[in-house]
Amino acid sequence: MHTATYTLITGASSGLGKEFAIQCAALGRNLILIALPGGNCASIARNLAAEFGIKAEVFEFDLTDSLALQSHVEHIMTHFNVDFLINNAGMGGTSAIMDTSLERIDQIIQLNVRSTALITRLLIPHLLKNPKSYIMNISSMAAFTPIAYKTVYPASKAFISSFSLGLREEFAGTGLSVSVVYPGPIMTNSNTTRRIISQGLKGKMGLLSTPELAAIALRRTLLHDPVIIPGLMNRINHLLMNLLPLGMKLRIVSREVKKEIQYA
Template sequence: MKDVVLITGASSGIGKELAQLFAKEGRDLVLVSRNESELRKISKDLSDKFGISAFIIPKDLSMPSAPDEIFDELKKMELNVDVLVNDAGFGSYGAFIKTDLKTSLDMIQVNVTALTHLTWLLVSPMIKNGKGKVLNVASLAAFPPGPYMNVYYSTKAYVLSFSVALNEELKGTGVSVTALCPGPTDTNFQKRIGLTSAETFSIKSMSVQKVAFMGYKGLKKGKLIVLPGFVNKITAFALRFIPKSTAAHFVAIGQISRK
């Protein structure tokens, strides 16, 4: 079977930039997103530019059946995933009780359930082969509670905790897990959720290219947690010593001021 890098959320943002980095390395790709037209464009561009094979699997990860369907497609194409990048995810803004329930449940499905499901399906073959890497895109939002983005912050806290715990379980297998925890990043994320500013705790946004490169480099080195940017590192460290209630209060003030 052919070894490939599978990237979810590959049609934009960090996922798209990571696809570029792996293609430049000469790695064949499987690109997953619900945006089929964009996937086809990216696949052609990367194939033409770097001479690699870029397969596409258009799937909406908010559908519970999507991970199994992706796994079935991989088997049909005789592709073996030795690097899994779980980048797909989205957020929403607003007081929890006023936000659309389906949006919140779909967010948990994409950010948590699909990520967990795909990891379970693809890590077992990695263990059998004695090699593999997983990059889970969490966030600086994984560290404090997040009023007005309650569910999103909670999903990212899960991703970080899940990644750290799984990496410990996989020691000695040849498989490692890395959690990428970017702060505000220059993507369409803020526009999609209706925020006018990309700043959190007065942290200015980083370029998506820089964030993707640091995640890529961290994965290659087998780092457990990658926090791009000095200020992000300091913020995450400081949050360890602040009571959760205090952190939640400051996040709430920041969220209200951004709207």
């Protein structure tokens, strides 16, 4: 077994994934960064290695390509000791189902659901070889209710939630700890920023900066917390929404989300 341990982060070239990379490097953790080709992941890795004196490796491929995923992960397991998996890569969007292409639906399911399940299954035997290891899966507050005009996205995030909690129970008593994070709105790019702003005060409730969100998620994952809802307003919102009947909750959330369509 290789002595140096690594944190593997998917979707690491921008947004929350990039912030996880920065903060893990600051903690002295070696990195394996996975991202799509053509991004700036190699530059991020070089800068973090130089600044924090850690090792950083980059693998650029499409996670929705299951053959490429299996090949790269097997190579990683052969050459590196991964003790922390952060399944961050994901995609969504807002549109009426009839205006959503079959390709887009397939992409969301393949990235959010299939690739997360596959990479986790491949790495679990490897993770278990360490005395302590961690999986952090990024779900969403959207996992807690169905949402019209998103439909596939919250369903995919509900899968992440169920998958993560099932895994945690399955590996209770081992050295592997599984946590699931439910972020609220994140201004990771211009599209999501416009959609959040379009909702006014309601859209900004629970909004955390990316560094703050990443710091909470990392700290609580390393403390073995199973369920992580960053931000007081998000936790209050979750409690209040649980008091509402499903039909009412669905209508309220969907009405607000519908406002995003013009910015999608």
